[in-house]
Amino acid sequence: MNVDAIVKIIFAIVSYALIGLILALIGFLIxxxxxxxxxxxxxxFPSNSMTEGGVWPAIVGTVYFVTVALLFSIPVGILxxxxxxxxxxxxxxxxxxxxxxxxLSGIPSVVFGLFGLSLFSITFGFGTSVLAGGLxxxxxxxxxxxxxxxxxxIAVPESYREASLALxxxxxxxxxxxxxxxxxxxxxxxxxxxxxxIIGETAPILFTGAAFYITRxxxxxxxxxxxxxxxxxxxxxxxxxxxxPKLEGSISLLLIIVVVLFLLVAIRRKKEMKKLEV
Amino acid sequence: MxxxxxxxxxxxxxxxxxxxxxxxxxxxxxxxxxAVVGPSGCGKSTFLRTLNRMNDLIASYRxxxxxxxxGKETLTLDPVTLRKQVGxxxxxxxxxxxxxxxxxxxxxxxxxxxxRQRLKEITERSLKQAALWDEVKDELKxxxxxxxxxxQQRLCIARALSVEPEVLLLxxxxxxxDPIATQKIEKLIEELSERYTIIIVTHNLQQAxxxxxxxxxxxxxxLVEFDATEKITTNPSDPRTSDYLRGIFS
Numbered sequence: 001m002n003v004d005a006i007v008k009i010i011f012a013i014v015s016y017a018l019i020g021l022i023l024a025l026i027g028f029l030i031x032x033x034x035x036x037x038x039x040x041x042x043x044x045f046p047s048n049s050m051t052e053g054g055v056w057p058a059i060v061g062t063v064y065f066v067t068v069a070l071l072f073s074i075p076v077g078i079l080x081x082x083x084x085x086x087x088x089x090x091x092x093x094x095x096x097x098x099x100x101x102x103x104l105s106g107i108p109s110v111v112f113g114l115f116g117l118s119l120f121s122i123t124f125g126f127g128t129s130v131l132a133g134g135l136x137x138x139x140x141x142x143x144x145x146x147x148x149x150x151x152x153x154i155a156v157p158e159s160y161r162e163a164s165l166a167l168x169x170x171x172x173x174x175x176x177x178x179x180x181x182x183x184x185x186x187x188x189x190x191x192x193x194x195x196x197x198i199i200g201e202t203a204p205i206l207f208t209g210a211a212f213y214i215t216r217x218x219x220x221x222x223x224x225x226x227x228x229x230x231x232x233x234x235x236x237x238x239x240x241x242x243x244x245p246k247l248e249g250s251i252s253l254l255l256i257i258v259v260v261l262f263l264l265v266a267i268r269r270k271k272e273m274k275k276l277e278v
Numbered sequence: 279m280x281x282x283x284x285x286x287x288x289x290x291x292x293x294x295x296x297x298x299x300x301x302x303x304x305x306x307x308x309x310x311x312x313a314v315v316g317p318s319g320c321g322k323s324t325f326l327r328t329l330n331r332m333n334d335l336i337a338s339y340r341x342x343x344x345x346x347x348x349g350k351e352t353l354t355l356d357p358v359t360l361r362k363q364v365g366x367x368x369x370x371x372x373x374x375x376x377x378x379x380x381x382x383x384x385x386x387x388x389x390x391x392x393x394r395q396r397l398k399e400i401t402e403r404s405l406k407q408a409a410l411w412d413e414v415k416d417e418l419k420x421x422x423x424x425x426x427x428x429x430q431q432r433l434c435i436a437r438a439l440s441v442e443p444e445v446l447l448l449x450x451x452x453x454x455x456d457p458i459a460t461q462k463i464e465k466l467i468e469e470l471s472e473r474y475t476i477i478i479v480t481h482n483l484q485q486a487x488x489x490x491x492x493x494x495x496x497x498x499x500x501l502v503e504f505d506a507t508e509k510i511t512t513n514p515s516d517p518r519t520s521d522y523l524r525g526i527f528s
Contacts, residue, residue, distance in 0.1 A: 166366040
């Protein structure tokens with residue numbers, strides 16, 4: 001057997017083992033909790049010190065947190081990316097901003113959590129609330145949305161901009177009517193990825209917005225809410241060994257949501273590749 | 279009616295240190311086809327892009343001198359106003375990734391036309407002028423990127439005509455097309471010259487001779503010769519022109 005064949009086999013073993021491991025892990029966790037997931041589990045409040053009942057408030061809270069996060073990060077991120085790709089000149093300053101943005105996306109989420117606690121909860125006085133937690137998640141997803149949108153915008157052929165300007169359109173019209181629609185699909189894919197990332201985040205909302213246990217859903221953005229990842233954290237970390245809360249169902253549910261989001265991304269990517277081939 | 283569309287006086291163009299156009303002075307006739315030829319890097323595309331101020335987008339670009347469009351100075355005019363009057367078609371067909379209809383109505387919409395009936399009329403008129411109407415009239419909602427290269431280029435011409443410009447600048451419009459599509463575009467240029475002033479940059483000397491009324495010959499940033507095409511081909515006044523026409527360099 002020659003060297004190439006051996007190397008190929010080693011690579012194949014490593015990658016198949018990796019894929020197998022991931023599939024086994026996700027599959028095990030989802031299937032393990034599938035028994036717990038029922039209509040009742042999805043629609044009722046937890047009861048008996050969270051050892052019984054469902055996760056309805058955690059689902060509602062997760063939706064609230066993610067909504068606040070996206071309401072903040074989509075407009076801010078897209079406008080910042082438009083400025084970077086369409087308006088700013090290629091200077092050292094722009095390169096510095098892009099580099100800083102890349103560094104930001106690598107910062108551990110617990111740092112964002114503490115930042116959010118200090119800025120939103122304490123300085124702005126939002127306390128432990130959906131608003132403070134959502135904004136913290138929003139700040140955390142911002143670097144990814146900016147860099148993905150920026151890349152989508154610079155991928156739009158220069159010839160589209162030229163054609164628009166040559167018709168007497170100004171820069172704003174060219175940006176919003178030609179460049180942005182042409183890159184919309186890729187920007188949206190990035191937003192879905194960002195959603196998938198923040199939906200499972202625990203640390204950013206742990207200090208800023210998560211309630212351990214509530215008996216009614218938050219009435220407004222200034223109240224805390226439960227969320228699926230913090231719910232899992234609480235159930236797994238806080239309970240003594242002899243009490244068994246319904247942990248598997250929540251893990252399974254969260255994983256299903258994330259997997260569905262990333263499947264959506266994969267399908268969209270495949271469609272985009274097909275479009276490019278035409 | 280005025281016979282001169284562009285009166286150009288001592289036009290100098292620079293890209294940073296590079297002197298791209300040197301003291302160009304000339305008058306371009308209205309509703310005629312003027313072909314701009316010369317070897318690569320001679321400044322012919324630069325010249326064309328100065329006429330609608332597309333060069334303004336390049337950071338290192340600057341100019342001196344004067345270009346008057348129907349008596350009005352263009353180098354100080356707002357580029358947006360200028361570009362409505364001076365349309366442009368590019369080397370590679372560049373329709374927007376939208377429907378055929380949206381491609382044609384983009385310009386008018388940007389300039390404030392909202393009435394749907396009016397937009398429909400503009401679509402039909404522009405596509406007819408660009409000799410594309412019969413081929414696409416039943417599929418105006420189809421994505422323009424599904425058209426053939428030649429059709430796409432005629433769509434780009436229709437798009438440029440939709441805002442009713444005075445002048446149509448064509449920057450090597452057939453260099454990416456096959457011979458049959460090229461022939462269609464050349465025939466179209468001839469028809470359009472009845473209503474529009476056409477200035478075309480071309481690498482194809484035979485094409486320039488076939489379709490133009492006037493010929494401009496640029497060489498290293500200089501306008502060497504500018505006269506009626508017939509006059510230049512029979513009796514060029516500069517030896518560089520006759521060398522170029524004989525194909526000694528290209």
